Amino acid sequence: MTLPPQATSPTAETTAPERVVKAIPEATVARLAVYLRVLGQLAEGGAETVSSEELAALSGVNSAKLRKDLSYIGTHGIRGVGYDVASLQHELEKVLGLDHPQxxxxxxxxxxxxxxxxxxxxxxxxxxxxxxxxxxxxxxxxxxxxxxxxxxxxxxxxxxxxxxxxxxxxxxxxxxxxxxxxxxxxxxxxxxxxxxxxxxxxxxxxxxxxxxxVELQVLAFHVAGHRSADAGITDSGTAAPQVVHGRNGSAVATS
Amino acid sequence: MTLPPQATSPTAETTAPERVVKAIPEATVARLAVYLRVLGQLAEGGAETVSSEELAALSGVNSAKLRKDLSYIGTHGIRGVGYDVASLQHELEKVLGLDHPQxxxxxxxxxxxxxxxxxxxxxxxxxxxxxxxxxxxxxxxxxxxxxxxxxxxxxxxxxxxxxxxxxxxxxxxxxxxxxxxxxxxxxxxxxxxxxxxxxxxxxxxxxxxxxxxVELQVLAFHVAGHRSADAGITDSGTAAPQVVHGRNGSAVATS
DNA sequence: GATTGTGAAGCCATTCACAGCC
DNA sequence: GGCTGTGAATGGCTTCACAATC
CATH class of the missing domain: 3.40.50.720 (NAD(P)-binding Rossmann-like Domain)
Structure with missing residues (x-):
């Protein structure tokens, strides 16, 4: 199903070199893995489609970021409806190279x-x-x-x-x-x-x-910063829908 | 020793609110913890001073980044010489909140x-x-x-x-x-x-x-991308001195 | 009417390059 | 002469906002 994974760049690819396997940001790849896991849970729960809003909330990101991430792999959601859970799962598995195991x-x-x-x-x-x-x-x-x-x-x-x-x-x-x-x-x-x-x-x-x-020390840094702060932390900017989350960072730990 | 941790911002802090504990980028904090560990090893080895070039190489980053990172905590290296290992260690411990344990x-x-x-x-x-x-x-x-x-x-x-x-x-x-x-x-x-x-x-x-x-899937993604590529990967941009490293990312995994 | 896909804008982080200092 | 500290330039990622689509 679905088309071959396009580069999704707005400009036409004039010089396509064999296969266009790059252009997906590092940070996006890590999140794709998270989306895949959440989709698995949704599939178990019997869901057939999911909106970007919903999938994003469950994944701890905002919906714009999720849609942008999916746009890198040339996804085909259905406007007014959302994404087909099963086919998005397969799409992600293919992109992440999970179709044949390592x-x-x-x-x-x-x-x-x-x-x-x-x-x-x-x-x-x-x-x-x-x-x-x-x-x-x-x-x-x-x-x-x-x-x-x-x-x-x-x-x-x-x-x-x-x-x-x-x-x-x-x-x-x-x-x-x-x-x-x-x-x-x-x-x-x-x-x-x-x-x-x-x-x-x-x-x-x-x-x-x-x-x-390193992870613990980063947390310690934040503990130290918030000490003696009591009222403070109400400035989260935009009011999030319901589900929020601390921050980003992720195993970011790579050297 | 050393001065109180300044905000290090170029512009004068006109409205200093109690304490200036922010302004250190998330990514920098994680690296400070790495520098601290490397400094520990250097101290064990008996080193008294270390240059940004050396510390950076051991930490897997480039020296400009290291200096910028240290600038956020208002460090005082010695031009023409480098950093004092012991005092930089203490400085980092204080910033990370390791002076009293969590x-x-x-x-x-x-x-x-x-x-x-x-x-x-x-x-x-x-x-x-x-x-x-x-x-x-x-x-x-x-x-x-x-x-x-x-x-x-x-x-x-x-x-x-x-x-x-x-x-x-x-x-x-x-x-x-x-x-x-x-x-x-x-x-x-x-x-x-x-x-x-x-x-x-x-x-x-x-x-x-x-x-x-997620970590494994990110690695799998890269394995998939480099398959059939053989010559390819020579475009690392600038020629690194000797020591290099794959990439960044770090426990980046935060949600 | 709802929801996707994406240019454009904004923000954060990295890198460059050099003045300042030892 | 060697090395730090940092403005300025660059690049990448995130967020916004809206046209296109179902």
Missing amino acids: AVALVGVGNLGHALAGYGGFGGRGFPVTALFDVDPELVGSPINGIEVRHVRDIPRVCPAAGVTIGMIATPAQAAQGVCDQLVAAGVHSILNFAPTVLQVPAEVEVRKVDLA | AVALVGVGNLGHALAGYGGFGGRGFPVTALFDVDPELVGSPINGIEVRHVRDIPRVCPAAGVTIGMIATPAQAAQGVCDQLVAAGVHSILNFAPTVLQVPAEVEVRKVDLA
Whole structure:
């Protein structure tokens, strides 16, 4: 259904190079994933269509932003009605590359790694964790969640063989850079880093980071700012409909 | 040491309202926390001063951005030399509100919650997890990491008593909104959400979210985009010195 | 009448480039 | 000579507001 994903630029694309896969802002991509999840919930609830206003409220953004976001993927909502839940879902899955799944490797099976390995299917259909690595002799060789833990030194062999495209690093900080280098050498160009360090990588590698300490410190900053303020915070600008939300930011944490 | 934190605005502050605690961009605050961590490592290594170029490289940003960031807090580096590591550390700690610690409550002590509770002191001096909550009768009453797990229904009583200012939610998605409402009612206005849902909160509450599924989907998007591209990605614009990094984004995940 | 899609305007953040200082 | 601090320029994202469409 629906047309091939157009560039949606107002001006005619005179020189279309193969495929137009760019032009979607970074920030938009992250929100598309959120919309997709909300659509899943709506679909479960039996909804067939949804308005931008409704979907936006459930996603914690305003409706103009949502419509602009969807315009990047060349969506076809129906004016006066809204969006078809099912087809928008499929559209988003296709854009995000979820139509064929990505094999994920997880390095570092400590407390956090364990939790991540167990996270399993994530929200909906997921990212299969295909390979686990650690250096602890107690862990190496034993299975977790049905997957055998390999030694980190096997990354160069195992990852390409398993077709791993995404790596998650949940090691202690000191080990993270070394592990990262090995993943990159093994052809893994997308990395999600949970270790509290900034990773140095070549330009073609995409790193996103999830940094607990930073998140807490940002919150602490705001706590500090609002101390002794009591009346104050009534200036939210425009009165929101009902549903509001603190702010933006999102795992924004990427380095 | 050092002067009181000035607003750093170019124009003279004619109407200074009590204290000038704003004017620092959201994105800058997150990076300040990163600089602080790197400074900690430098201090351990025995460094006394550091140049913006050096600190920036270690933090994965360019030096102009770093200097601009520091300018917001009215820093006093020494031209021709750099920054004093120790005093910059203290300056950053003060700005981020780390001089007196924030009590943190963690709700949801499953796999992930366990890992978070154990994370303990985080990078350096930390955010003491002061209270744990869950609904599982098996967990409630038993101690984890020396802290007794309480029932979620006790949030309204325990949190104010313990002076909790920051809440972390690591429950299943269905439970998250309810828990959030209770935290807010208990006066907790800064929340870090690990559950895969968008939380609806009043405007005075700051929510940051850490969303695994979103992070992975953003990475998947980029994997999809670079498929079949082989030569391509040489257009990084300016040639970076040596150290580079994928991109930005950071836990950007806030809703 | 309701709701989408999108130019245009506005805002925030990044980058540049250089004056000021050590 | 080296390095910081910062106005000015640029770029990206968000918001507004409304014409187009159902």
